[in-house]
Amino acid sequence: MNKPRHSLAEPEDNPLAILHPVDSSETETTFVSHEGETCTLCNVGPAFEFSMAFQPIVDVQAKRTFAYEALARGPNGESLNDILEKTLHHNHYAFDQRCREKAIETSARLGIVATGADLSINISPNAVYQPAHCLRRTFAAASLAGLPLNRLIFEVTEVEKVHSQEHLRNIMIEYRKHGLRVAIDDFGAGHSGLSLLSVFQPDIIKIDRALIQSLHERPASRSIVRSIVQICAELDIIIIAEGIEQEQEMQVLCDLNIYRMQGYFFAKPALEALPMWPPGQASAA
Numbered sequence: 153m154n155k156p157r158h159s160l161a162e163p164e165d166n167p168l169a170i171l172h173p174v175d176s177s178e179t180e181t182t183f184v185s186h187e188g189e190t191c192t193l194c195n196v197g198p199a200f201e202f203s204m205a206f207q208p209i210v211d212v213q214a215k216r217t218f219a220y221e222a223l224a225r226g227p228n229g230e231s232l233n234d235i236l237e238k239t240l241h242h243n244h245y246a247f248d249q250r251c252r253e254k255a256i257e258t259s260a261r262l263g264i265v266a267t268g269a270d271l272s273i274n275i276s277p278n279a280v281y282q283p284a285h286c287l288r289r290t291f292a293a294a295s296l297a298g299l300p301l302n303r304l305i306f307e308v309t310e311v312e313k314v315h316s317q318e319h320l321r322n323i324m325i326e327y328r329k330h331g332l333r334v335a336i337d338d339f340g341a342g343h344s345g346l347s348l349l350s351v352f353q354p355d356i357i358k359i360d361r362a363l364i365q366s367l368h369e370r371p372a373s374r375s376i377v378r379s380i381v382q383i384c385a386e387l388d389i390i391i392i393a394e395g396i397e398q399e400q401e402m403q404v405l406c407d408l409n410i411y412r413m414q415g416y417f418f419a420k421p422a423l424e425a426l427p428m429w430p431p432g433q434a435s436a437a
């Protein structure tokens with residue numbers, strides 16, 4: 153994968169400098185002006201086809217699908233990494249934009265509005281150049297699809313790779329200003345941990361599967377998750393547990409008062425489809 157290189161000069165003085173691609177013949181990304189109404193950087197490409205898979209995030213207490221996470225896949229369902237590795241000139245910014253639009257368009261076509269479930273979209277903070285600009289096309293797609301903004305969740309991924317916490321904070325503030333909910337993805341993995349919550353409070357955290365795996369057999373993980381539950385209750389943050397593969401894991405999570413869950417135990421991601429959970433039952437609003 154050939155990502156645009158980023159200038160690391162003086163991020164404190166200019167938070168956007170860290171996200172500004174270095175002009176290089178190695179990439180197709182060139183400098184563009186961000187003055188005015190449109191963000192040219194996001195209008196280029198991507199020059200390859202891709203599609204969307206959806207995985208339910210379930211609420212085992214309410215027995216309904218709480219949201220669908222949109223996951224970019226190759227046109228035939230293949231892993232996206234396979235596609236990106238073959239793509240020499242990859243515009244990270246344009247791809248992120250297109251992913252959001254495609255997630256909204258595809259889920260709307262599949263009937264997400266009627267299910268009552270929310271749509272959860274992954275965003276990489278390093279692919280957000282200027283939070284307000286980057287939202288315009290997302291809003292247009294949501295409006296066209298008839299999906300209210302308060303039914304969109306943005307999962308901030310790769311938090312550990314963000315060069316500036318100020319940039320992350322700006323994204324959160326801007327998104328929440330518009331009634332969008334923000335989730336921290338893979339919470340508890342790498343640097344995406346408790347110290348983040350002292351800087352800003354998201355609406356939702358998704359506890360990484362590394363902490364969830366075999367929870368019933370790992371008392372230390374249970375203690376950590378129990379502490380997270382207590383902190384999130386005080387900060388009014390919703391918890392989603394990721395990567396549930398066994399019934400015992402689900403049971404322990406319920407005992408810890410975590411009811412929103414995602415994982416193969418419930419449903420795998422389905423290409424261009426919204427898998428129903430509980431099976432055979434429409435997700436009621």
Ligand SMILES: [Ca+2]
Nearest residue numbers: 274307309337
């Ligand atoms: Ca995610």
